[in-house]
Amino acid sequence: MRVARWILGVAVLGVLFYLNFFVFQGPLLVKMVNVSLFSSLFVLFRVVVGPSPADRVVAVDILGVLTIGMLALFGLFYDQGFFLDIALIWALLSFVASLAFAKILEGRRLDD
Amino acid sequence: MIRQTIGLVFVGVGIAFDFLGVLGLVRLPDVYSRLQAATKCVTFGTAGLLFGVFILKGFSSFGFKALLGIAFIFLTSPVAAQAISRAAHRSGIPLAEESVIDLYKTDGKSKGE
Numbered sequence: 001m002r003v004a005r006w007i008l009g010v011a012v013l014g015v016l017f018y019l020n021f022f023v024f025q026g027p028l029l030v031k032m033v034n035v036s037l038f039s040s041l042f043v044l045f046r047v048v049v050g051p052s053p054a055d056r057v058v059a060v061d062i063l064g065v066l067t068i069g070m071l072a073l074f075g076l077f078y079d080q081g082f083f084l085d086i087a088l089i090w091a092l093l094s095f096v097a098s099l100a101f102a103k104i105l106e107g108r109r110l111d112d
Numbered sequence: 113m114i115r116q117t118i119g120l121v122f123v124g125v126g127i128a129f130d131f132l133g134v135l136g137l138v139r140l141p142d143v144y145s146r147l148q149a150a151t152k153c154v155t156f157g158t159a160g161l162l163f164g165v166f167i168l169k170g171f172s173s174f175g176f177k178a179l180l181g182i183a184f185i186f187l188t189s190p191v192a193a194q195a196i197s198r199a200a201h202r203s204g205i206p207l208a209e210e211s212v213i214d215l216y217k218t219d220g221k222s223k224g225e
Contacts, residue, residue, distance in 0.1 A: 035127050043134055052143060054199070054200035059137065069130060081172075084165075085177065
């Protein structure tokens with residue numbers, strides 16, 4: 001069972017990377033954005049399946065960090081600077097949201 | 113030309129570290145070890161990517177925004193990770209079956225909590 005899961009996971013990752021880097025024709029930055037989107041897909045898997053609430057909080061926190069990287073890549077691809085402004089604001093809001101989720105998870109009220 | 117190559121190498125290494133951290137987030141057995149793997153996403157992944165953007169764009173407003181993003185992420189992300197792990201331990205989420213020792217719990221008891 002364990003070996004079957006390993007082989008299934010390695011096969012899925014291999015197919016995704018083969019399709020991304022050898023079949024898909026496009027600029028290098030678009031391929032990097034595709035890898036980041038695969039990572040977001042796995043994070044969403046952890047958000048949906050995660051057995052405890054803390055798993056979901058960790059996954060949402062990491063999703064914010066991945067989004068910052070993706071916005072930086074968009075800024076490189078379109079050669080526009082305002083994407084990094086959006087990335088900074090996203091970092092600030094993600095930090096505040098993580099602290100609020102942690103406080104709720106601990107069982108305290110928000111105005112404590 | 114050399115600057116382009118170095119910047120793209122930094123961006124590629126950052127993307128690779130992001131992917132490996134997310135793989136750890138999916139595969140590891142426990143909240144705390146998942147958090148430990150996912151924080152690697154921040155320190156080498158996204159920070160390396162933003163540093164690559166700084167190298168590619170040079171001393172313009174674009175590059176300085178990237179440096180500001182690195183500073184902000186390094187300040188805020190460990191605080192959030194610490195708060196999440198503390199809240200998870202206090203709300204009673206158990207460790208994995210393979211783990212050996214829980215020093216946070218025993219230290220709290222020895223102070224007569």
